[in-house]
Amino acid sequence: MKLKNKMSIEILSLPENVALARVTVAAFAAQLDFTLEDLEEIKVAVSEAVSNSLIHGYASKTDCMVGINAVIYDNDVLEVEIKDNGVGIADIQQAMQPAYSTTPERMGLGFSFMQSFMDSVQVDSAPGQGTTVKLTKKPSKTVDKQDN
Amino acid sequence: MKLKNKMSIEILSLPENVALARVTVAAFAAQLDFTLEDLEEIKVAVSEAVSNSLIHGYASKTDCMVGINAVIYDNDVLEVEIKDNGVGIADIQQAMQPAYSTTPERMGLGFSFMQSFMDSVQVDSAPGQGTTVKLTKKPSKTVDKQDN
Amino acid sequence: IGEIRRFLRDDNPVKVSRSVKETANKINRAREKLSASLGRDPTISEIAKEVGMEREEIVNAMEASQLPTSIYETLYQ
Ligand SMILES: Nc1ncnc2c1ncn2[C@@H]1O[C@H](COP(=O)(O)OP(=O)(O)O)[C@@H](O)[C@H]1O
Ligand SMILES: Nc1ncnc2c1ncn2[C@@H]1O[C@H](COP(=O)(O)OP(=O)(O)O)[C@@H](O)[C@H]1O
Ligand SMILES: [Mg+2]
Ligand SMILES: [Mg+2]
Numbered sequence: 001m002k003l004k005n006k007m008s009i010e011i012l013s014l015p016e017n018v019a020l021a022r023v024t025v026a027a028f029a030a031q032l033d034f035t036l037e038d039l040e041e042i043k044v045a046v047s048e049a050v051s052n053s054l055i056h057g058y059a060s061k062t063d064c065m066v067g068i069n070a071v072i073y074d075n076d077v078l079e080v081e082i083k084d085n086g087v088g089i090a091d092i093q094q095a096m097q098p099a100y101s102t103t104p105e106r107m108g109l110g111f112s113f114m115q116s117f118m119d120s121v122q123v124d125s126a127p128g129q130g131t132t133v134k135l136t137k138k139p140s141k142t143v144d145k146q147d148n
Numbered sequence: 149m150k151l152k153n154k155m156s157i158e159i160l161s162l163p164e165n166v167a168l169a170r171v172t173v174a175a176f177a178a179q180l181d182f183t184l185e186d187l188e189e190i191k192v193a194v195s196e197a198v199s200n201s202l203i204h205g206y207a208s209k210t211d212c213m214v215g216i217n218a219v220i221y222d223n224d225v226l227e228v229e230i231k232d233n234g235v236g237i238a239d240i241q242q243a244m245q246p247a248y249s250t251t252p253e254r255m256g257l258g259f260s261f262m263q264s265f266m267d268s269v270q271v272d273s274a275p276g277q278g279t280t281v282k283l284t285k286k287p288s289k290t291v292d293k294q295d296n
Numbered sequence: 297i298g299e300i301r302r303f304l305r306d307d308n309p310v311k312v313s314r315s316v317k318e319t320a321n322k323i324n325r326a327r328e329k330l331s332a333s334l335g336r337d338p339t340i341s342e343i344a345k346e347v348g349m350e351r352e353e354i355v356n357a358m359e360a361s362q363l364p365t366s367i368y369e370t371l372y373q
Contacts, residue, residue: 005160005162005164005165006160007157007158007159007160007165007168008157008158009155009156009157009158009172010155010156010157011155012153012154012155014153016153016179017153017155019175020155020172020175020176020179023171023172023175024157024168024171024172024175027167027168027171027172028168031164031168
């Protein structure tokens, strides 16, 4: 698949940068024909992934970096990769289960949100190797495009 | 000066990414106590610098990268660096003169806007070496902070 | 209905849809109100508190509500 546009952003692992990451990805995604609701969903998914990197990956240390790569492909698919070099995940399947969390006071719904708001969620992680979450979403066909 | 926050973004040299760059930098700058007018000025300055990289640095080639580093220092100074690996500038002083442009149909006011909207503008460039423009701006003190 | 939607779409791309304009109006009203009470231009954090939005989202809304033909450059005119 050919690439139509790409950007990457690196942020320091500070909580206030979650909003920055989410707004940047939404501004990039807005180059595609997403609805405002789609864009809100993308923002939630990106927030969840970046928050996970800060809270779990880096155990809230604030001097680490999170990288986000976003690509728009020829077929109008948006792909967003969120990458940390944190502790990593031992059992990815378990981590992705609804309501599973290693932090007692958390709800364990981050991955569930990502899965319901995006077309696909792919996690690449291993203990000590950091975590990469790859999200994709394609705008649903609009009225105009159906030619009626 | 100690660093309080930093981020960097890399964009493909496509015209539609100028808006992405300026909104990202403004969203980052919003962590400081700027007014909306300040943020608009920062957006204009960033737009001008990124546009210059696209139009002049890369002669409108769309497969090159522009990098933007933004830092917030302890003393609340925002520093934004816009960097391309394009053709570079032979005579920086001349290039920065109001109404000077190497492109006949352009107004030659980009650097003038940057200078009037930011506290400082520093250009590092040489033919074949690319161009880095460093902009700084600090929020003006608000009444509250002056403690009266 | 299809025709109306098409008309709305053509005239109002997603970036300047009605809800985006409403948000921008809300922000502008907060800005005016605070200017009057503070006697100076409010900061982004003061506006954020007034409208109950995050600073970054305000930046995003202001950018999105801008018409394509705005003050931005000189670029590609
Ligand atoms: N980037 C990451 N680095 C390390 N562990 C992670 C990361 N992302 C998710 N996890 C693990 O997956 C679990 C589930 O994540 P999530 O569904 O977002 O729920 P929550 O964040 O509420 O715990 C987390 O509790 C954590 O153990
Ligand atoms: N990134 C850059 N790479 C190469 N040349 C540049 C760059 N930025 C500015 N210049 C040179 O400086 C001149 C003045 O820039 P500017 O004040 O923005 O005016 P304009 O863009 O309207 O020409 C340009 O015409 C160009 O020759
Ligand atoms: Mg989570
Ligand atoms: Mg210019």
